[in-house]
Amino acid sequence: MFLPLTSISRLCLIGVLFLCAFPLMLGSGSGEATVDEPAPLVKVLVTYHSLSGNTERMAEAVVDGVKSVSGAEALLKRVGKVTADDLFSADAVVVGSPVYWSNMSGEVKTFFDNWQFKFGVFPDFKMKNKIGAAFATGGQVSSGKEITMLTILAAMLGNQMIVVSGGGAFGASATTEGDSPGIDNKELADAKALGRRVAEVAVMMQRGSSR
Numbered sequence: 001m002f003l004p005l006t007s008i009s010r011l012c013l014i015g016v017l018f019l020c021a022f023p024l025m026l027g028s029g030s031g032e033a034t035v036d037e038p039a040p041l042v043k044v045l046v047t048y049h050s051l052s053g054n055t056e057r058m059a060e061a062v063v064d065g066v067k068s069v070s071g072a073e074a075l076l077k078r079v080g081k082v083t084a085d086d087l088f089s090a091d092a093v094v095v096g097s098p099v100y101w102s103n104m105s106g107e108v109k110t111f112f113d114n115w116q117f118k119f120g121v122f123p124d125f126k127m128k129n130k131i132g133a134a135f136a137t138g139g140q141v142s143s144g145k146e147i148t149m150l151t152i153l154a155a156m157l158g159n160q161m162i163v164v165s166g167g168g169a170f171g172a173s174a175t176t177e178g179d180s181p182g183i184d185n186k187e188l189a190d191a192k193a194l195g196r197r198v199a200e201v202a203v204m205m206q207r208g209s210s211r
Protein backbone atom coordinates (compact mmCIF):
# COMPACT_ATOMS: atom_id res chain seq x y z
CA MET A 1 0.00 0.00 0.00
CA PHE A 2 1.34 3.45 -0.91
CA LEU A 3 1.81 5.67 2.13
CA PRO A 4 2.23 9.43 1.52
CA LEU A 5 5.50 10.75 3.01
CA THR A 6 5.17 13.26 5.82
CA SER A 7 7.48 16.31 5.87
CA ILE A 8 9.60 14.73 8.63
CA SER A 9 10.07 11.43 6.85
CA ARG A 10 10.94 13.32 3.64
CA LEU A 11 13.62 15.20 5.53
CA CYS A 12 14.95 11.93 6.99
CA LEU A 13 15.10 10.37 3.51
CA ILE A 14 17.04 13.35 2.09
CA GLY A 15 19.43 13.17 5.06
CA VAL A 16 20.13 9.47 4.52
CA LEU A 17 20.70 10.00 0.77
CA PHE A 18 23.11 12.89 1.48
CA LEU A 19 25.12 10.84 3.99
CA CYS A 20 25.45 8.01 1.46
CA ALA A 21 26.52 10.32 -1.37
CA PHE A 22 28.90 12.54 0.65
CA PRO A 23 31.96 10.24 0.60
CA LEU A 24 31.53 9.76 -3.16
CA MET A 25 31.40 13.54 -3.69
CA LEU A 26 34.62 13.96 -1.69
CA GLY A 27 36.50 11.32 -3.69
CA SER A 28 35.31 12.17 -7.17
CA GLY A 29 37.39 14.50 -9.29
CA SER A 30 39.89 15.21 -6.52
CA GLY A 31 42.56 13.01 -8.08
CA GLU A 32 43.11 11.15 -4.79
CA ALA A 33 43.86 7.43 -4.85
CA THR A 34 40.87 5.33 -3.85
CA VAL A 35 41.25 2.64 -1.22
CA ASP A 36 41.09 -0.05 -3.91
CA GLU A 37 44.24 1.14 -5.70
CA PRO A 38 47.35 -0.76 -4.55
CA ALA A 39 50.19 1.47 -3.34
CA PRO A 40 53.19 1.53 -5.70
CA LEU A 41 56.09 -0.71 -4.64
CA VAL A 42 58.76 1.08 -2.63
CA LYS A 43 62.07 0.99 -4.49
CA VAL A 44 65.24 0.05 -2.64
CA LEU A 45 68.51 0.62 -4.50
CA VAL A 46 71.27 -1.69 -3.20
CA THR A 47 74.62 -0.54 -4.52
CA TYR A 48 78.17 -1.63 -3.75
CA HIS A 49 81.82 -1.84 -4.73
CA SER A 50 83.51 -5.23 -4.70
CA LEU A 51 86.80 -6.46 -6.15
CA SER A 52 86.97 -10.04 -4.88
CA GLY A 53 83.23 -10.74 -4.40
CA ASN A 54 82.75 -10.51 -0.62
CA THR A 55 80.81 -7.25 -0.56
CA GLU A 56 78.83 -8.42 -3.58
CA ARG A 57 77.64 -11.52 -1.67
CA MET A 58 76.49 -9.30 1.19
CA ALA A 59 74.72 -7.03 -1.33
CA GLU A 60 72.82 -10.02 -2.73
CA ALA A 61 71.72 -11.00 0.79
CA VAL A 62 70.54 -7.42 1.42
CA VAL A 63 68.44 -7.73 -1.76
CA ASP A 64 66.95 -11.01 -0.44
CA GLY A 65 65.92 -9.16 2.71
CA VAL A 66 64.28 -6.34 0.74
CA LYS A 67 62.36 -8.85 -1.39
CA SER A 68 61.03 -10.61 1.72
CA VAL A 69 58.94 -7.51 2.51
CA SER A 70 55.57 -7.20 0.84
CA GLY A 71 55.30 -3.91 -1.04
CA ALA A 72 59.04 -3.51 -1.71
CA GLU A 73 61.26 -4.14 -4.72
CA ALA A 74 65.05 -4.05 -5.04
CA LEU A 75 67.50 -2.86 -7.67
CA LEU A 76 71.06 -4.22 -7.36
CA LYS A 77 73.87 -2.26 -9.05
CA ARG A 78 77.58 -1.59 -8.72
CA VAL A 79 78.24 2.01 -7.62
CA GLY A 80 79.80 2.93 -10.96
CA LYS A 81 76.66 1.88 -12.87
CA VAL A 82 74.10 3.87 -10.89
CA THR A 83 72.25 6.49 -12.95
CA ALA A 84 70.51 9.68 -11.82
CA ASP A 85 67.18 7.95 -12.38
CA ASP A 86 68.21 4.96 -10.24
CA LEU A 87 69.16 7.31 -7.44
CA PHE A 88 66.26 9.74 -7.53
CA SER A 89 63.52 7.18 -8.15
CA ALA A 90 64.67 5.13 -5.13
CA ASP A 91 62.82 5.44 -1.84
CA ALA A 92 65.78 3.92 -0.03
CA VAL A 93 69.48 3.48 -0.82
CA VAL A 94 71.71 0.85 0.81
CA VAL A 95 75.43 1.29 0.14
CA GLY A 96 78.09 -1.37 0.70
CA SER A 97 81.87 -1.08 0.66
CA PRO A 98 84.94 -3.16 1.35
CA VAL A 99 87.14 -1.63 4.04
CA TYR A 100 90.11 0.08 2.43
CA TRP A 101 92.57 1.49 4.95
CA SER A 102 89.91 1.62 7.66
CA ASN A 103 87.44 3.53 5.52
CA MET A 104 85.13 3.19 2.51
CA SER A 105 86.88 2.36 -0.76
CA GLY A 106 87.74 5.13 -3.22
CA GLU A 107 85.04 3.86 -5.62
CA VAL A 108 82.33 4.29 -2.99
CA LYS A 109 83.64 7.74 -2.04
CA THR A 110 83.64 8.72 -5.74
CA PHE A 111 80.04 7.47 -5.95
CA PHE A 112 79.04 9.86 -3.18
CA ASP A 113 81.05 12.72 -4.72
CA ASN A 114 79.21 12.08 -8.00
CA TRP A 115 75.89 12.72 -6.27
CA GLN A 116 76.98 16.33 -6.72
CA PHE A 117 79.34 16.24 -9.73
CA LYS A 118 77.06 14.07 -11.92
CA PHE A 119 73.62 14.29 -10.32
CA GLY A 120 73.56 17.77 -8.70
CA VAL A 121 71.96 16.85 -5.39
CA PHE A 122 72.92 20.20 -3.80
CA PRO A 123 71.54 22.86 -3.14
CA ASP A 124 68.08 21.30 -3.44
CA PHE A 125 68.90 18.30 -1.23
CA LYS A 126 67.39 15.91 -3.77
CA MET A 127 68.03 12.89 -1.53
CA LYS A 128 66.23 14.46 1.42
CA ASN A 129 64.00 12.08 3.43
CA LYS A 130 65.01 8.97 1.52
CA ILE A 131 65.97 6.05 3.74
CA GLY A 132 69.69 5.18 3.88
CA ALA A 133 71.72 2.30 5.28
CA ALA A 134 75.20 0.78 5.05
CA PHE A 135 77.07 -2.52 4.99
CA ALA A 136 80.74 -3.41 4.83
CA THR A 137 83.22 -6.26 4.58
CA GLY A 138 86.74 -6.11 5.98
CA GLY A 139 89.64 -8.52 6.16
CA GLN A 140 90.20 -8.14 9.89
CA VAL A 141 87.91 -8.37 12.90
CA SER A 142 88.72 -4.87 14.11
CA SER A 143 90.23 -2.77 11.39
CA GLY A 144 87.63 -0.33 10.08
CA LYS A 145 84.27 -1.96 9.32
CA GLU A 146 82.35 0.26 11.71
CA ILE A 147 84.16 3.40 10.55
CA THR A 148 83.37 2.41 6.97
CA MET A 149 79.66 2.07 7.73
CA LEU A 150 79.62 5.27 9.79
CA THR A 151 81.30 7.31 7.06
CA ILE A 152 78.73 5.99 4.57
CA LEU A 153 75.94 6.98 6.98
CA ALA A 154 77.63 10.37 7.52
CA ALA A 155 77.51 11.08 3.77
CA MET A 156 73.80 10.20 3.83
CA LEU A 157 73.13 12.37 6.88
CA GLY A 158 74.85 15.27 5.10
CA ASN A 159 72.27 14.79 2.37
CA GLN A 160 69.41 14.95 4.92
CA MET A 161 68.55 11.30 4.44
CA ILE A 162 66.98 9.21 7.21
CA VAL A 163 69.50 6.56 8.18
CA VAL A 164 68.60 3.23 9.74
CA SER A 165 70.60 0.24 10.99
CA GLY A 166 69.86 -3.48 10.93
CA GLY A 167 71.89 -6.66 11.20
CA GLY A 168 74.31 -4.79 13.48
CA ALA A 169 74.38 -1.49 15.35
CA PHE A 170 75.51 0.51 12.31
CA GLY A 171 74.47 -1.87 9.54
CA ALA A 172 75.55 -5.34 8.44
CA SER A 173 79.19 -6.38 8.22
CA ALA A 174 81.41 -9.39 7.61
CA THR A 175 85.01 -10.35 8.30
CA THR A 176 86.61 -12.05 5.31
CA GLU A 177 90.23 -12.95 6.03
CA GLY A 178 92.48 -14.51 8.70
CA ASP A 179 90.60 -16.66 11.21
CA SER A 180 87.28 -15.85 9.51
CA PRO A 181 87.74 -16.30 5.75
CA GLY A 182 84.82 -15.63 3.41
CA ILE A 183 81.28 -14.83 4.49
CA ASP A 184 79.44 -17.13 6.90
CA ASN A 185 75.72 -17.76 7.29
CA LYS A 186 75.39 -15.45 10.31
CA GLU A 187 76.86 -12.57 8.31
CA LEU A 188 74.55 -13.31 5.39
CA ALA A 189 71.59 -13.41 7.80
CA ASP A 190 72.65 -10.00 9.16
CA ALA A 191 72.77 -8.59 5.62
CA LYS A 192 69.31 -10.00 4.94
CA ALA A 193 68.03 -8.48 8.20
CA LEU A 194 69.38 -5.10 7.10
CA GLY A 195 67.58 -5.30 3.75
CA ARG A 196 64.38 -6.33 5.48
CA ARG A 197 64.57 -3.46 8.00
CA VAL A 198 65.24 -0.87 5.29
CA ALA A 199 62.28 -2.10 3.24
CA GLU A 200 59.98 -2.19 6.27
CA VAL A 201 60.86 1.39 7.22
CA ALA A 202 60.44 2.54 3.59
CA VAL A 203 56.99 0.94 3.44
CA MET A 204 56.07 2.60 6.77
CA MET A 205 57.20 5.97 5.41
CA GLN A 206 55.12 5.49 2.26
CA ARG A 207 52.01 4.65 4.30
CA GLY A 208 52.59 7.63 6.60
CA SER A 209 53.02 10.08 3.75
CA SER A 210 49.87 8.94 1.96
CA ARG A 211 47.61 9.57 4.96
Ligand SMILES: Cc1cc2nc3c(=O)[nH]c(=O)nc-3n(C[C@H](O)[C@H](O)[C@H](O)COP(=O)(O)O)c2cc1C
Pocket residue numbers: 049050051052053054055056098099100101102103137138139140141142143144145176177
Ligand atom coordinates in the same frame (compact mmCIF):
# COMPACT_ATOMS: atom_id res chain seq x y z
C1 LIG B 1 93.67 -1.54 -0.69
C2 LIG B 1 93.06 -2.41 0.38
C3 LIG B 1 93.01 -1.96 1.67
C4 LIG B 1 92.42 -2.72 2.65
N1 LIG B 1 92.37 -2.24 3.93
C5 LIG B 1 91.74 -2.95 4.89
C6 LIG B 1 91.65 -2.43 6.22
O1 LIG B 1 92.09 -1.33 6.53
N2 LIG B 1 90.99 -3.18 7.14
C7 LIG B 1 90.47 -4.41 6.85
O2 LIG B 1 89.87 -5.03 7.74
N3 LIG B 1 90.56 -4.94 5.59
C8 LIG B 1 91.18 -4.24 4.62
N4 LIG B 1 91.27 -4.75 3.34
C9 LIG B 1 90.65 -6.06 3.06
C10 LIG B 1 89.28 -5.94 2.39
O3 LIG B 1 88.48 -5.01 3.07
C11 LIG B 1 88.52 -7.26 2.41
O4 LIG B 1 89.26 -8.25 1.78
C12 LIG B 1 87.16 -7.13 1.76
O5 LIG B 1 86.32 -8.19 2.17
C13 LIG B 1 87.23 -7.11 0.23
O6 LIG B 1 85.94 -6.98 -0.28
P1 LIG B 1 85.56 -7.45 -1.76
O7 LIG B 1 85.78 -8.95 -1.84
O8 LIG B 1 84.13 -7.09 -1.89
O9 LIG B 1 86.44 -6.70 -2.71
C14 LIG B 1 91.89 -4.00 2.34
C15 LIG B 1 91.96 -4.46 1.03
C16 LIG B 1 92.55 -3.68 0.06
C17 LIG B 1 92.59 -4.18 -1.36
